[in-house]
Amino acid sequence: MFKLFKKSIILFYSSRRGGSTLMAQLLEAEPKVGYVDQPFDLWKPNTKRGQVIASYLPQKDKSQFFELDAIEFVKVKAYLRQLYKLNLGTLSSNKKAKQLVLKIVNAHGLIDQLPQMVPSKTIVLLRHPFAQALSVIRNGWGTCELPFLESKAWSSTYLKKEQQDYAWQIIKTGTNFERAVLNWCLEWVYPVHFSNTNYLKVHYEDLVLEGESTVKLIYDYLGFKNTKGALQVLHKPSRSSTFSMSNTIDLINNGEKKALLSSWRKHVNEEEQIKGQKILTIFNMTMYNMNSDTPVI
Template sequence: MQMTNNYLEGFMSTSNFGESFKGLIRAFSNIHHQGDKKNIFLFATPRGGSTWVMEILSSQPGMKYYDEPFSVRRPNVQKVSRFKKWEDLMPEAEREEDIIQYLRELSNNKIGVMNPTPFRKYWNFYTKRIVFKIHELEHLINPIKEKCNGQILYLLRHPIPTSLSRNVLPRLDLYLNSDFYSKRYLTPEKIIKIKNICETGSKLEQGIIAWCLENILPLKYSDTSDWLFVTYEELLLKPYTVCHVMADKLELEREDLMLKAVDVPSVNIDMSGIHTKKILQDRDTERRRIKMFTKWKNAINDGDEERCFEIMDLFKIDAYTYNNYFANARYLHDDTTLKWDQY
């Protein structure tokens, strides 16, 4: 294994022996030799199913994953010391060069402390391809694709269940006060309305605003012609269709392993509520999938739903529409049988 000056970066920077030891173990837990296929950059909103999809992709032989390498709340990201605050990842910070360099170093296995924890689900010692799970950097998706020679997989989930699942909205205030977003994508009148909702609205309404701000640039103002879109709902209910598309578009060899991983709860299941955990104990696969798909509907009333889509209309985002629980057909791969009244 080639050692570089920064390979052990991070694990030596803490006085906590336990954390240092864990970092050392991670640093020597992987040998990576990049193969011919492009790495995959999975972009998604937090609590949108991204860990689940990352693990489906990581089921492939020789696949390595980086689970939220830009999440400043994570100890290993803090140790590496590249990005300390959420502000460092916003457009105004102008950190594109640093971000690209960091991703290249991760791709070349030069920052050992960022390696996956050994023996975690889908961990591989020898790897030749990487999936990066990223919840930030919406303004840099295409530069990352081009400069890191990657493929983009953009995961969508209905904004209401996504918002209901979120406990924190760490970047909401940054978006609301961002000149980059306000001057390009929102009018002064809309900004006033949005800020008023954030100050007086419910947690759900605040979550919808966060969802819109996190998705407005990718969904409305980016060249997505060579991205692969996947929706949580279609993957849940049509796994054979969606896994086949992902296998084809992303050059994944073992579709059987992907399908097997679909029905395995992700490692962050502890973040889910008691009701979700109970559903996942149901051994009837089809019934379990339908319950997972419909469970959020019981957590709101019609007025809540109408209000959420009134907020979305401020952003003119039509990826999901009122009383339609699947994404717009342009994001689906087989919409012929995806009808809410079936469920």
């Protein structure tokens, strides 16, 4: 049992360009709450922040944390305990925070292990993979699907042979768009199909279309109160909007919600959509499809 001398840490999982910064800012609107941006990010070891993270975490290919051996588990647990105790203020957006949100974009496969390490509540934020994939590509970011497949233990446990074979085919001959959609599928396979953690699932599209009720759902789950402050955040471009196109920012500022969610369609042709749909079907990620801008529940 945990000694509850502080509030539960909030483990929040999303994809890069999946609405993660917006969600983090929504949660940060609650008084005395701060967030740690990408606490499993090993990409910048030469920065002060990167040095702190690297001093605790084991090295992982492309910073992808989806499996841990016994020694790695101990290291990650020690790191999370320090975050839980608010001892790593240099990583927090709010140095005076009494409760932390961990904005996790590359450790989805640890969704069942991290709650064993610290008292926590878990939120999952999903966004349409086609919109997310295009945003990653537009920003010139690489994809991180390879480590999942190179781990024989992980891939043989959580992927069927058909899925493994098709994934390797995409890596060898697929387009950037196909690889980005595949990346999205692989990082979400475990949380969506295998996790036994009780978590709150939120869709980015619901935040856009049904903001007030979705914020209330999130705040009720966490026991937060400042929904008014969160809603003020919701109607503005997030801090990561510098990675968005100018017309996307205009759509947010003008409140054109449906146009915002469908804007990805201007940047991917029907052939690519069909290829992306095949990936979603093979990996049984049927909550999203090419024919709808919103999740199919």
